[in-house]
Amino acid sequence: PVATMKDYFKNDFTIGAAIPVSHVNGADPKADSIVTLHYNSIVAENCMKCEKIHPEENVYFWDDADAFVKYGTDRGMEIIGHTLLWHSQLAPWFAKDSLGNNVSADVLKQRMKDHITTVMTRYKGKIHGWDVVNEAILDDGSYRKSPFYEIIGEEFIPLAFQYAHEADPDAELYLNDFSMSVPGKRDAYVKLIKDLKARGLRIDGIGMQSHIGMDYPNMEDYEKSIVEFANTGVNVMMTELDMSALPTVQMGANISDSVAFNAMRNPYPDGLPAEVSAHWNARMDSVMNLYRKHSDVITRITFWGTQDGMSWKNDFPMHGRTDYPLPFDREYNLKPFMQNMINGESSS
Numbered sequence: 001p002v003a004t005m006k007d008y009f010k011n012d013f014t015i016g017a018a019i020p021v022s023h024v025n026g027a028d029p030k031a032d033s034i035v036t037l038h039y040n041s042i043v044a045e046n047c048m049k050c051e052k053i054h055p056e057e058n059v060y061f062w063d064d065a066d067a068f069v070k071y072g073t074d075r076g077m078e079i080i081g082h083t084l085l086w087h088s089q090l091a092p093w094f095a096k097d098s099l100g101n102n103v104s105a106d107v108l109k110q111r112m113k114d115h116i117t118t119v120m121t122r123y124k125g126k127i128h129g130w131d132v133v134n135e136a137i138l139d140d141g142s143y144r145k146s147p148f149y150e151i152i153g154e155e156f157i158p159l160a161f162q163y164a165h166e167a168d169p170d171a172e173l174y175l176n177d178f179s180m181s182v183p184g185k186r187d188a189y190v191k192l193i194k195d196l197k198a199r200g201l202r203i204d205g206i207g208m209q210s211h212i213g214m215d216y217p218n219m220e221d222y223e224k225s226i227v228e229f230a231n232t233g234v235n236v237m238m239t240e241l242d243m244s245a246l247p248t249v250q251m252g253a254n255i256s257d258s259v260a261f262n263a264m265r266n267p268y269p270d271g272l273p274a275e276v277s278a279h280w281n282a283r284m285d286s287v288m289n290l291y292r293k294h295s296d297v298i299t300r301i302t303f304w305g306t307q308d309g310m311s312w313k314n315d316f317p318m319h320g321r322t323d324y325p326l327p328f329d330r331e332y333n334l335k336p337f338m339q340n341m342i343n344g345e346s347s348s
């Protein structure tokens with residue numbers, strides 16, 4: 001029998017992938033067979049985001065999300081909803097009135113409630129858990145100045161959890177964010193989880209997105225976040241795991257010289273050098289072993305995509321990169337770090 005990820009990790013955590021609409025609609029049969037074979041959990045990469053599923057105030061678009069949920073249901077998978085409230089890919093109308101001005105706090109609360117209730121009710125009993133609020137806190141621990149925060153204030157988060165629990169009392173509810181190893185952000189989330197619990201609200205898990213790189217985070221900070229989040233009593237989930245194989249580009253770097261820019265955009269025009277690939281695999285092996293070490297508190301690992309060619313990282317932080325962040329390469333072959341691990345040949 002073929003060694004699979006879902007069998008290998010069955011006593012540790014569920015193992016999943018973010019799924020694009022093209023895949024659900026049958027346009028990528030290779031990705032379909034990989035996902036069906038290896039994963040027991042899926043999350044929608046884009047189709048449940050506000051601008052997609054609720055593009056205008058009285059218009060919901062269900063086709064893609066329905067197909068995604070059917071895909072998971074047909075395969076008996078754990079289905080994760082992503083995401084109910086997020087400043088990015090928020091439908092343009094959501095926080096505005098007809099003149100383009102911000103709506104009042106009361107109006108925005110009502111819209112949040114309607115949106116959360118309508119979306120969750122449609123998939124009640126089918127979705128295992130929801131990313132209720134995505135990316136609400138900045139690295140320094142302050143609140144992101146999103147429309148929700150600007151109009152309602154901090155209260156928008158407990159309200160969102162209240163509305164979500166009312167809509168589907170059986171669904172798990174999560175907070176989700178990136179850079180969760182940064183101390184200021186870690187501390188702010190610990191405080192927020194405790195605050196939600198103190199108010200008697202349901203919160204089941206904290207999502208550490210884990211869009212990581214070859215040089216960040218360091219494993220001590222990463223582990224510290226796993227432990228401190230778990231100590232608040234919630235489950236810990238690695239919700240969007242991928243690891244760029246390319247040198248980190250400083251955000252905001254302004255490269256006016258086009259040769260330097262191209263070198264930064266595509267540092268390996270002849271493909272990923274063997275030593276970089278070996279380093280990438282070794283680091284991913286350590287990352288997976290860190291998760292296994294904490295499998296008593298980590299309940300899910302989700303990769304943000306299936307094979308390298310479909311990763312958002314090929315467009316980030318600039319278009320036209322060629323990155324190698326996922327467990328399968330562009331030919332849909334499982335990479336050594338994972339193949340060795342599930343074959344029982346892990347280096348550690």
Ligand code: G3I
Pocket residue numbers: 045046088089134209240312
């Ligand atoms: O659907 C349109 C298509 O019609 C159009 O032709 C094309 C042209 O650019 O754009 C398509 O939309 C793109 C969409 O992905 C689907 O491919 C958007 O431009 C693009 O912005 C969007 O990017 C997504 C990104 O979230 C948006 O912020 C990525 O696929 C998705 O992987 C990424 O996922 C996020 C998580 O939700 C939250 N955490 C970070 C993570 C990575 O950014």
